[in-house]
Amino acid sequence: MAESEAETPSTPGEFESKYFEFHGVRLPPFCRGKMEEIANFPVRPSDVWIVTYPKSGTSLLQEVVYLVSQGADPDEIGLMNIDEQLPVLEYPQPGLDIIKELTSPRLIKSHLPYRFLPSDLHSGDSKVIYMARNPKDLVVSYYQFHRSLRTMSYRGTFQEFCRRFMNDKLGYGSWFEHVQEFWEHRMDSNVLFLKYEDMHRDLVAMVEQLARFLGVPCDKAQLESLTEHCRQLVDQCCDAEALPVGRGRVGLWKDIFTVSMNEKFDLVYKQKMGKCDLMFDFYL
Ligand SMILES: Nc1ncnc2c1ncn2[C@@H]1O[C@H](COP(=O)(O)O)[C@@H](OP(=O)(O)O)[C@H]1O
Numbered sequence: 001m002a003e004s005e006a007e008t009p010s011t012p013g014e015f016e017s018k019y020f021e022f023h024g025v026r027l028p029p030f031c032r033g034k035m036e037e038i039a040n041f042p043v044r045p046s047d048v049w050i051v052t053y054p055k056s057g058t059s060l061l062q063e064v065v066y067l068v069s070q071g072a073d074p075d076e077i078g079l080m081n082i083d084e085q086l087p088v089l090e091y092p093q094p095g096l097d098i099i100k101e102l103t104s105p106r107l108i109k110s111h112l113p114y115r116f117l118p119s120d121l122h123s124g125d126s127k128v129i130y131m132a133r134n135p136k137d138l139v140v141s142y143y144q145f146h147r148s149l150r151t152m153s154y155r156g157t158f159q160e161f162c163r164r165f166m167n168d169k170l171g172y173g174s175w176f177e178h179v180q181e182f183w184e185h186r187m188d189s190n191v192l193f194l195k196y197e198d199m200h201r202d203l204v205a206m207v208e209q210l211a212r213f214l215g216v217p218c219d220k221a222q223l224e225s226l227t228e229h230c231r232q233l234v235d236q237c238c239d240a241e242a243l244p245v246g247r248g249r250v251g252l253w254k255d256i257f258t259v260s261m262n263e264k265f266d267l268v269y270k271q272k273m274g275k276c277d278l279m280f281d282f283y284l
């Protein structure tokens with residue numbers, strides 16, 4: 001994670017001032033001044049882009065994509081810090097100039113909404129894998145992230161954070177718009193739309209989809225072996241003995257949301273997603 005500012009406790013006003021608005025979308029400070037360069041960023045046909053709204057299981061997806069595309073050993077992947085291997089387009093480090101020079105095939109990550117991504121991606125010049133996560137687990141995860149982030153040192157309650165989420169007032173803008181915009185592009189030949197919960201529900205189908213999308217030939221035995229390796233990656237997080245509750249599991253929001261918060265959330269969800277046929281598993 002990019003840590004470009006000094007530690008400052010965040011009152012609501014201070015928290016607001018950390019973001020800036022770009023075409024009506026609230027973006028983190030490290031995106032400032034580079035959105036035009038990002039729009040013009042040269043994309044290669046061999047690139048694979050991983051795009052998510054934050055806290056959608058990006059690191060896990062990276063690991064799985066890395067394993068499927070490179071055939072790497074899951075134990076090795078578990079040992080290396082995959083976040084250090086894959087650059088994030090908009091982060092200050094390593095920065096656009098370095099990413100431009102990376103050797104092919106590049107794996108690049110971004111949390112930016114579809115319309116702010118390099119325009120070459122809109123013309124189908126390279127593969128884009130998007131993953132969405134159910135927003136109730138996501139907002140809990142994003143809250144915990146803000147509480148632990150030195151640059152944000154967020155001090156508000158979960159209730160207040162959840163309200164910001166419902167009002168589209170968090171970094172990277174509206175989750176509702178982010179997922180719906182990608183959902184509209186799910187049939188584009190260069191886009192694969194995945195859901196986090198499917199990694200837990202039907203990993204073999206997801207690995208098969210990924211292998212096909214990435215052009216990795218695999219027979220039934222290879223698919224089984226790949227899936228087994230990917231399962232190890234999924235389990236590495238969710239079954240970590242050191243953690244009090246299984247992180248990353250589907251449905252953890254139920255322990256955090258109050259009944260009234262859940263009712264309010266469902267109303268907002270219906271208002272903002274009502275016309276969209278994208279469905280999520282909120283429990284498994
Ligand atoms: N193998 C894995 N490695 C890292 N994160 C994983 C993971 N499996 C599940 N996750 C979950 O993915 C979420 C983080 O998403 P991102 O990588 O986009 O920041 C976390 O959710 P929780 O905070 O609900 O536990 C984390 O637990």
Ligand SMILES: CCc1ccc(OS(=O)(=O)O)cc1
Pocket residue numbers: 001002028054055058111152171
């Ligand atoms: C709060 C702003 C922010 C910063 C960085 C993020 O990315 S990641 O989740 O660490 O990959 C997301 C949000």
